[in-house]
Amino acid sequence: MGPTDLARLQFAGTTGIHWLFVILTMGLVPLVAVLHTRAARTRDPARxxxxxxxxxxxxxxYVINxxxxxxxxxxMEFQFGLSWSGLSAFAGNVFGAPLALxxxxxxxxxxxxxxMWIFGWGRLRAGVHVTLIWLVALTAYASGYWILVANGFMQHPVGYEVRDGVAHLTDFGAMLTNPSALLALGHVALAALTTGGVLVAGISAFHLARGTRETELYRLSLRLGVVVGTIASFFVIIVGDFQFPLLERxxxxxxxxxxxxxxxxxxxxxxxMDGMTLIGNTVSTITLIALPLLWRDWLVRFKPLAYLMTAMIPFPFLASIGGWVFREVGRQPWLIHGELTVDEAVSHVSTGxxxxxxxxxxTVFLALAAVNWTLITRFALRGPDAVQLGTTDPLPDDDADHLRDLEAYDMKVTT
Known part of the structure; x- marks a missing residue:
């Protein structure tokens, strides 16, 4: 393999692995925010x-991921300077701002x-605490938007001109509203919600089918996951089809x-393309079948279907990888379509x-992925009893005695 092939392999491997984290982050945090909002709004202490x-x-x-x-x-930031100096030299003036943002x-x-959300349990007012997790969700999607703005320029460059062999930004608004970025954002957002919904539904169905003391917790989680997965997986196919007329142009x-x-x-x-389409249609069909079976817990009572929901957890990840491969590989040999080829963009670095x-x-990325999924699987199997988020440890005896002394002193001073 030559330098170009190695640079492409490195970027494809690291980006693909990183994308598995991104798609779950974007998919899971809105569901956490919905649950937290419902908890803050309900007046029933037990619920x-x-x-x-x-x-x-x-x-x-979510925090582990x-x-x-x-x-x-x-x-990943190190790759641009190490392997793709030609890209930075040609288009750094254009997509440097989106990447910085x-x-x-x-x-x-x-x-x-x-x-603030992690350490705010029991310390912040409910409204403020809920607002924080929604801000986390908002910034997660904003982060995805800026990445797709940069990637959209590489797919369909707009709002620029080339002077002395270097691209210069001339219309920031055109770049922000690039249809290649906006349609991709809608597709990615729905794919992420499908991923989050299927993960929540799959883990919940597993615990309910196996038998658990946390019946109510997993029942409401199963409903949320199936509903979100059904809606998102239906519309992700539609928004995906919207991109084909743009590709024709x-x-x-x-x-x-x-x-x-x-x-x-x-x-x-x-x-x-075929893998993404087949998996997407499969997920959409299974979640649609599961939706009416939520009534009277038929989904859980029919254990083969419940375990099928669990087995379906990897499907949205595989479909997302397929979509990413189609988007990136399909524009070869261009790195920036019509302007900069892959061979021109790669750094002049030795093969060794x-x-x-x-x-x-x-190696580092595969190790991180293994650690991530080992931890997620371990805590998912243990259930809520293993949760440390939002818990506070009791004060040691010495600290508790000291606190009581301070309180007694304050009472004495005020009286």
């Missing part, structure tokens, strides 16, 4: 306790709001490659250096 317990349970899975995923995002939102705003060669067996990357594109870099990056 509020169940909803808060559910919020902490799913919230802990976010914490490990943020590391993969940081590591994404970094500010993801690594500062989102992390700040999430930290902007990247006709991508669609031609699907029909021409002799075209480069024909096999990869067909496999990615890129081989070491590729092996190191993929």
């Amino acid at each position: 509020r306790a169940v909803l808060e317990r559910a919020t902490r349970f799913w919230g802990q899975l 976010y914490a490990v995923g943020i590391v993969t995002g940081l590591v 994404e970094t500010l939102i993801a690594f500062f705003a989102e992390s700040t709001f999430l930290g 902007t990247q006709p060669a991508k669609l031609d490659a699907l029909e021409d067996p002799d075209a480069p990357w024909h096999g990869v594109l067909v496999t990615a 250096t890129l081989a070491v870099s590729c092996a190191a990056f993929l």
Whole structure:
């Protein structure tokens, strides 16, 4: 393999793994926010306790995924300077701003709001606490938007001009409203919600089918997951179809490659498209069948279907990878369509250096993915009893005695 192939393999592998974290983050946090909102609004103490317990349970899975995923995002930043210096030299003036905004939102705003939400249990007013988790959700989707603005420019460059061999931004509004970015954002958002819904439904169905003391918690989680998964998986197919007229205008060669067996990357594109379509339709069909079976817990009583919901958890992730492969591979040999080829964008680095870099990056990312899913699986199987999010440890005896002394002193002073 030459330097270009190694650089592409490294970027494909690291981006694909990182995307698994992103799609779950975007899909799970709105469901956590909905549960927290319902908990804050209900006046029934018993139901509020169940909803808060559910919020902490799913919230802990979200926090695990976010914490490990943020590391993969940081590591990815090194690739642009190491392997794709030609891209930065040509288009850094254009998509440097979206990438910088994404970094500010993801690594500062989102992390700040999430930290306040994590440590706000029992310390903040209910309305403020709920607002924080919705801000986390909002910044997660804002982060995704800025990434797709940069990627949309690479798919369909708009709002720029080339001077002295370098792209310069001339219309920031055109870049922000690039249809290649906006349609992709809608598709990604619905794919994420499908992923989150299927994960919540699958874990809940597993515990209910196996038997659990947390019947009410998993029952309401199952309903939320199935409803969200059904709606999102239906519309994700529709929004996906909306992108084909745009591709006919902007990247006709991508669609031609699907029909021409002799075209480069024909096999990869067909496999990615057919796999994404088949999986998407399967998820949509199964969740639609499961929806009416929520009535009187028929879904859980028919255990094969309940376990099928659990087995379906990886499906949305696989479909998302297929969609990403189709979007990225289909525009080859262009890195920025019509302007910059992959060969022109790759750094002038030796094959040995890129081989070491590729092996190191993929090893780190695979290890992080293994850690992430090991932790998620472990805490998902243990259930709410293993939740640490939102709990507070009792004060040690010495600290408790000291606190009582301070309270007695305050009473003495005030009297």
